Amino acid sequence: MAAAFSLAELPSWAFDKEDPTDDLQFYAEARLVTHIDDGAIAALTQFYRTALPAGGALCDFMSSWVSHLPEEVGYAEVIGHGMNAEELAANPRLTRWFVQDLNADPCSPLARASLDAAMICVGVQYLEDPIPVLADIARTLKPGAPLIVSFSNRCFPTKAVAVWLRLNDAGHAALVQLYLEAAGLANIEIHTLSDGSRCDPMYAVVGRR
Numbered sequence: 001m002a003a004a005f006s007l008a009e010l011p012s013w014a015f016d017k018e019d020p021t022d023d024l025q026f027y028a029e030a031r032l033v034t035h036i037d038d039g040a041i042a043a044l045t046q047f048y049r050t051a052l053p054a055g056g057a058l059c060d061f062m063s064s065w066v067s068h069l070p071e072e073v074g075y076a077e078v079i080g081h082g083m084n085a086e087e088l089a090a091n092p093r094l095t096r097w098f099v100q101d102l103n104a105d106p107c108s109p110l111a112r113a114s115l116d117a118a119m120i121c122v123g124v125q126y127l128e129d130p131i132p133v134l135a136d137i138a139r140t141l142k143p144g145a146p147l148i149v150s151f152s153n154r155c156f157p158t159k160a161v162a163v164w165l166r167l168n169d170a171g172h173a174a175l176v177q178l179y180l181e182a183a184g185l186a187n188i189e190i191h192t193l194s195d196g197s198r199c200d201p202m203y204a205v206v207g208r209r
Helices: 038-051 085-089 130-140 169-182
Strands: 057-061 077-082 096-099 117-121 146-151 186-194 202-208
Touching: 038 117, 038 146, 038 186, 038 202, 057 130, 077 085, 085 096, 117 130, 130 146, 130 169, 146 169, 169 186, 169 202
Parallel strands: 057 077, 057 117, 077 096, 117 146
Antiparallel strands: 146 202, 186 202
């Protein structure tokens, strides 16, 4: 699907936020809740079941206390990144984790070409300068490895960037596609995991290094 707009056409305020205060301060209190409903979680888990390589090394970027991975599938390593240490420590699927504000520093400590897959679940809307972040994630992927960016219509509106709040679901998918293209990822696919008729809508945009 070709986007109806380009990143160059976005207005100067596109990545502004209603709440511009320090993100680490906003996320300082642990939120041990899920931000999408059970049906959307099940749809994402089913997608992960087929899209993520069993036995591979994964990183769940912008993670929390759950990663929505299929329980019956084993992975060599599941690294977690997030903004709250208590949430990450409570995630039973993570083998190790680190806290980092990607809006302040887009470069993770992970080695180049060390991951078989990476994920961002319901977090991309908070990135103020998404291209450097996604380009660095691409750096950590092995050739051909996927980055799966999933999202719904749920968010913390004061922390989501302005352009996200002004788009519908199709616009969100088109925007994420543009992000991935600009970050150097290829073979980009958009998947509707749930259309929202029975549960929260859920979409995934996948690009490969």
